[in-house]
Amino acid sequence: MAMPTEETIGRILQRTAREAPDRVYCTFLGETITCAQLNARANQIAHLLLANGLKKGDRVGLMLPSHPEHLYAIFALAKLGLVRVPVNVHLVGEPLAHILRHMRPDLVIADAGHRQKLQALDSPPQRVLWRDDGHGEFDAWRTQPDSEPPFDVAPDDIIVLTPSSGTTGLPKGVRKSDRHMRAGPATVLRMTDAQPGDVFLFWEQLHHGAGVTVSIAALIGGFQLAMQESFSASRFWDQARAAGATHIHYLGSVLPMLLKQPERPDDREHRVRIAWGGGCPSAIWKRFEQRFGVQIREGYGMSELLNFVTLNPDGRVGSIGRPLSCYDIRLADDAGRAVADGEIGEITVRARIPELGFLGYLDNPEAEAASYRDGWFLTGDLATQDADGHLFYAGRKKDMLRRRGINISAWEVESVFARHQAIEEVALVGVPSELGEDELKLFVRLKDGHRVSERELVEWSLAHLPYFQVPRYMVFIDEFPKTPTQRIQKKELSRSTDAVWDREREGLTAKRL
Numbered sequence: 001m002a003m004p005t006e007e008t009i010g011r012i013l014q015r016t017a018r019e020a021p022d023r024v025y026c027t028f029l030g031e032t033i034t035c036a037q038l039n040a041r042a043n044q045i046a047h048l049l050l051a052n053g054l055k056k057g058d059r060v061g062l063m064l065p066s067h068p069e070h071l072y073a074i075f076a077l078a079k080l081g082l083v084r085v086p087v088n089v090h091l092v093g094e095p096l097a098h099i100l101r102h103m104r105p106d107l108v109i110a111d112a113g114h115r116q117k118l119q120a121l122d123s124p125p126q127r128v129l130w131r132d133d134g135h136g137e138f139d140a141w142r143t144q145p146d147s148e149p150p151f152d153v154a155p156d157d158i159i160v161l162t163p164s165s166g167t168t169g170l171p172k173g174v175r176k177s178d179r180h181m182r183a184g185p186a187t188v189l190r191m192t193d194a195q196p197g198d199v200f201l202f203w204e205q206l207h208h209g210a211g212v213t214v215s216i217a218a219l220i221g222g223f224q225l226a227m228q229e230s231f232s233a234s235r236f237w238d239q240a241r242a243a244g245a246t247h248i249h250y251l252g253s254v255l256p257m258l259l260k261q262p263e264r265p266d267d268r269e270h271r272v273r274i275a276w277g278g279g280c281p282s283a284i285w286k287r288f289e290q291r292f293g294v295q296i297r298e299g300y301g302m303s304e305l306l307n308f309v310t311l312n313p314d315g316r317v318g319s320i321g322r323p324l325s326c327y328d329i330r331l332a333d334d335a336g337r338a339v340a341d342g343e344i345g346e347i348t349v350r351a352r353i354p355e356l357g358f359l360g361y362l363d364n365p366e367a368e369a370a371s372y373r374d375g376w377f378l379t380g381d382l383a384t385q386d387a388d389g390h391l392f393y394a395g396r397k398k399d400m401l402r403r404r405g406i407n408i409s410a411w412e413v414e415s416v417f418a419r420h421q422a423i424e425e426v427a428l429v430g431v432p433s434e435l436g437e438d439e440l441k442l443f444v445r446l447k448d449g450h451r452v453s454e455r456e457l458v459e460w461s462l463a464h465l466p467y468f469q470v471p472r473y474m475v476f477i478d479e480f481p482k483t484p485t486q487r488i489q490k491k492e493l494s495r496s497t498d499a500v501w502d503r504e505r506e507g508l509t510a511k512r513l
Helices: 009-019 035-051 068-080 093-103 112-119 138-143 178-192 209-221 236-243 254-259 285-292 365-370 410-417 454-461
Strands: 024-028 031-034 059-063 083-086 107-111 128-131 158-163 173-177 199-202 224-227 247-251 274-278 295-300 310-312 327-332 345-351 376-385 391-396 400-403 406-409 423-432 438-446 473-476
Touching: 009 035, 009 068, 009 178, 009 209, 024 035, 024 068, 024 209, 031 035, 035 068, 035 138, 059 068, 059 093, 068 083, 068 209, 093 112, 093 158, 107 112, 112 128, 128 138, 158 178, 173 178, 178 209, 178 274, 178 295, 178 310, 199 209, 199 236, 209 224, 209 247, 247 254, 254 285, 254 423, 285 295, 327 376, 391 410, 400 423, 400 438, 406 410, 410 423, 410 438, 410 454, 454 473
Parallel strands: 024 224, 059 083, 059 107, 083 158, 107 128, 199 224, 199 247, 247 274, 274 295, 438 473
Antiparallel strands: 024 031, 158 173, 295 310, 327 345, 345 376, 376 391, 400 406, 423 438
16 A cells, blocks of 8 residues: 555545535435535634634544534544544543543533533543534534635644553553544555445444544545444344445444344345455354345454554455555564464564554553564454465454463354354453463353353353363343444453352363363
């Protein structure tokens, strides 16, 4: 992939509004938004922010719903060189306080629905523009002029502080430049082969980087967004049909959730050609393609680099693809040595274009230094590689458990249990044992209307797992705590084994297994 051009996001929007003013950028709840309207409304919000005394480099937190006004605000900040701080709208209490305390936004734009939880913090934000059904301070953007504001943003200026995923620890502020924020969309365009006239079902929440990347890709690539208020597995395909969507995006558990919806005669009656994203389990890859008549295109990326650093546009089942030309990837052992083909190693990345490498964490030099070894960025993810250079994801390095002297991949065990017809989602964690290593505790969320006992699940697993991978403890759960990418936050799951179903106590000992 070549170096992105020097034209910044703000300049691209300004030019597109001039050259293709009537091109449809987005639809939402019956409203059609053209490129000219997107630019004008972003300009109005930019003038509002200038009137509030903000200047280039100041930080602005956005705690807004999936709504076109959120998009206008994102582009307004990019035009002015203000640093966007995305705030997950589902955060409450200490996790919310941590983001605000760590990122230190100079001003927060928030929906009034979050007023109570923001004001309940020990140190609530001092400056907030409320979006409040036309009556809040933020809503005054509609009265502002839509002329181009003065702005002078350079391609490598930092314009985003995005929280790292936080699946295993407190989120860190990842610095992202304007160039980063354009390079990510370029990988999406390459992955999807999107063309003008295509329509993307746009369900992603905009406090997550994937949603913002798609919104910028639409501007650059000329395709249209069919924006939804939220993700819904039960209504997903009806929304795609109504929008005339040609592409759907997936993350985390999205595809398994869609596949587990009841089959319908119209499962293939839609315009969708391509499902693209990251995290498709190989066990369902072909089943999903055959049931819904789409092609899966998988990739791999991370918050610290680009949305994708590898791409698999050819559809090799289970593969996250090969590295982009601007990155070198090496699978390494704990000493940093390259592993042989077929062996599991940590995915380490080196940017051939420094401007597209990791730009650092906010105020965390220790974590920044620990992210590198001999010039290679350590992702914490595991993979194998075949003789053709295709990579195959093998879970998180920190998600490796050790039981009876044997290393166990949580991802591997979860993938097996996820195949059970009654199971919607699962998560495996390690809990302390009397032997000093891990015992396995499995959390299970069942599909609606399905019932199965712990004993039945364990006995079913015997035909699919070696004895040392069969969990000892099992808990049924109604909902999992999740990140914006629909990844389960294992750090929030209890490690207690008190009053938990225990197969050894039930007489299903290791010897019997």
